[in-house]
Amino acid sequence: MKRIAATLLTAVAASILLFLLFELSPRSVAIATLGPFATPEQQTLWLQAHGYMQPPQVRYCRWLGHFLIGDFGQSRAFAAPVSSVLWPRLGHSLILVACFFAITLPVALPLGIAAGLREGSAVDRIVSAIAVATSALPPFASAVLLSALLVTRLHLVPGTSIMTEGWDWRQVVLPVLVLVLSDVGYLARITRTSMAEIMATPYIRAAILKGMSPARILFRHALRNAMITPFTIIMLQVNWAIGGVVVVEAFYSFHGIGTLLLQAALRKDLPLLEAATFVLVMIAGITQMLADIGYAFLNPRIRLS
């Protein structure tokens, strides 16, 4: 309950900040909309017509009211309601993120656990070497490499993800692969370190010397404690993967929310920029809330005190 309240408070604070950032000097809004050649009189007329001459708190309330019922206003760049542009883009991004995690987690976590379970073993060294190599490769480079291999050489998948003919799963493969490649090693390494640390604790030694089976030691004694750090990292990555992978989206012309944000910023499309940012802030707030809840589940000390 407290966490939900905290999330809501964050949302309100973020909305005020956004409002201040974008709309506190109305004249710049007018200039952005009417272009640099509009006369001051024209700007004033436009401002009056759009209600900008009212006091800021009134405008904030109206703006927020519209936001809450999903009315984000009109996008200039797309000449359409913001919501009709934003929601499909967000949907695309969410699918991308879902595919990304659906591959990364089942690969990275078991590899990290296997490596951390026996620190210094052959498995550990192989996983660590692969992890370092893949996470050293920046996404734009791996995008080029993967395209060269899978598109130009093997003709397995299309080289762009523009999806003019509607949704096409084959076009999702490359952006997802690039994301997976850039992250799977990093996550595996985090998991490995956390796991190795737990396996060296006195309470794991105590469990071994109590005669517990290796499976019980792993699943009952070690895993929950070892997952705390990777879990935190994963929750942080949800945000990054939804809104922060502009390079990957741009490379494949994937229509996600990252490129949308970029376009809106470049074209000074304020309503779209505000809406997209607000949605991303909300997503960040929600993942943080989920992270806190999950963290409390993993760590009884947080839950009970």
Add this chain to the structure above:
Amino acid sequence: MTPRTAANPLLRIESLNVAYRRDGDAVPVLFDVSLSLRQGEALGIVGESGSGKSTLAMAVMRHLGRAGRITGGRIFFDGVDMASLSARELRRLYGARIGMVHQDAGLALNPSMTIGAQLTEVARAHLGSTRAEASDLARTHLRSVHLPDVDRIMGAYPFQLSGGQQQRVVIAMALVADPSLLLLDEPTSGLDATTATGIVALIRTLAAERGMAMLAISHDLHLMARLCDRVAVMYAGQVVEENRADAILARPGHPYTRGLLECLPPTSGAGRQILLPVPGQAPSPGDRPAGCAFGPRCGLFTPDPCGAGAISLHLSASGGLVRCPKAGGTADASPVRGLRPPGPEIGAAPVLLRVEALGKQYADRTGRRMVTANEGISFTVRRGRMTAIVGESGSGKSTLARIVCGLETATEGRLLLEGVDIADLLAERRTVAQRAAVQMVFQNTEMSLNPAWTIRRQIMRTLRAAGRPDDMGAEHRYAQLMDAVRLPLEAGERRAGELSGGQRQRAAIARALAASPRILVADEPVSALDVSVQAAVVELLMSLSRERDMTLVVISHDLPLMRSIADDLVVLYRGRLVEAGPAGTLLSAPVHPYTRALVAAADRPATSAQTVPDKGCLFAPHCPDRMEVCSLRAPPERVLGQDHRVACHLPDNHALGAFGEGRACHGHP
């Protein structure tokens, strides 16, 4: 179970050799260790860090990690060669036939599992119990270690229990499957003296009831002698002496054993004796000298026979085994300890620091509740008189020290340094003179010394900060300081991590001395050090105090040590002053029941964190002389004599009764 005879011991270790792989080399850590343990017998292994005692315990369990390897010898448990067992067979032994009590119980319990889950899994894995049977069994064993409110404890997580309760849980966990051998690794480390006494008595009783054999390891010779029938002393990977517990205390055969006993303060009030340090430090594994490993630290050493070759164990005069060619000859002379000169008389010593009704409250983690760390503490520190602040963990003694040094501020009361109130001044807001006047030495030098800087650089920095910026004599004074703490100049060019524990604490003392303090506050200055090194650091502090007219304030949980060095004692309990006064008075005629318990180190139930009353005297639930008023009102503080204060409801005539009792307790003439 088949009955065993002396010829068929439960555990037999035959010429065991263990080596650890380090940087590709095999570093031997155990040499030719042979020991045996009969059914129902208790054997204690005593040694300092690096002696190989933990390796021995882990070798018995065949759990040496990836780097450790048994390079020779054999271990038989119940007639079976441990080396012949598969991993599966070992698992059937662990927890079932061999139970283990781990050191630092708080760390040996899984933080994310309930106590109940950690106990029942033993019964389910080894006894094939159903869930309900396992739960009943767990409860039975929790009761057998005298834990109250077993239902609550079953559902609790480790962090919800006190240290003493955690240790009892770990003992109960080792007993669940009714093992025939109990392996105890520093079973009382991290516990207060009074709690430790209770745990030792409990373990002895439980072992006797079950006819269980015990193999215990510890650095504490006296503890092992109380817990075990026989004691083996280890030094640098070898057993140097083995004998009956009483014989080893009364007539130690090996110079090292004798050194260990002489460097400890006497356990009862036998006066303020000067401790006799064992010079030097134990060799690190791989650096053993040829011949007798203790040779370089031994006063009896002669090149022949001590340095000539391997020394073998032989029968000692007191009926045990000893690895010393000189034992039995001149070596059996009893130690001569000088008496420590007392500090100046109270009347002749001016007040340096006066603490008046000092209190400290801070918000807890959630920020909603206020926690009282200190409340209404008053006492005086007089110039030249060593003041010891004693109390169990959680008594607020470290908070008090931090306020005195300006690392924290008090929230109420006054702290007068030569008449000037500095209670709410952090160190950085004090004047240079005030800051220099009070310096601190911390318990853990690994944390308090900068690991990236050389010792020299840290001391020079303090010298410059406390002195004149263009002080040309800094180099000279640095050399003097290093000499004063008996550190060679070349040690100053090293970083903290390259020094031994004792050397690091000397460096930390030198750094504190660089400001020429008039008061040196030392928070548990020797508790992280090996026993044989402790005495040297204690005696160093005492002589520095005399030579430099520097008054010592030592914070410690170690009352036996404090009683052999302190002029004045301040006893704290849960943040409140219990009793303060001249050490002689407090030790011979303690007035407060808590002081009496502490002085007698009487066995009493662990004071658990859950039973703190919200009003009245905080000690009341554990007090043998509790009255009705004690749980209603906080006890008033009364002044009984010069500098002697006590916070207790008991009338003065009871104090007189306590006087007689106190005398009887530890046999003063």
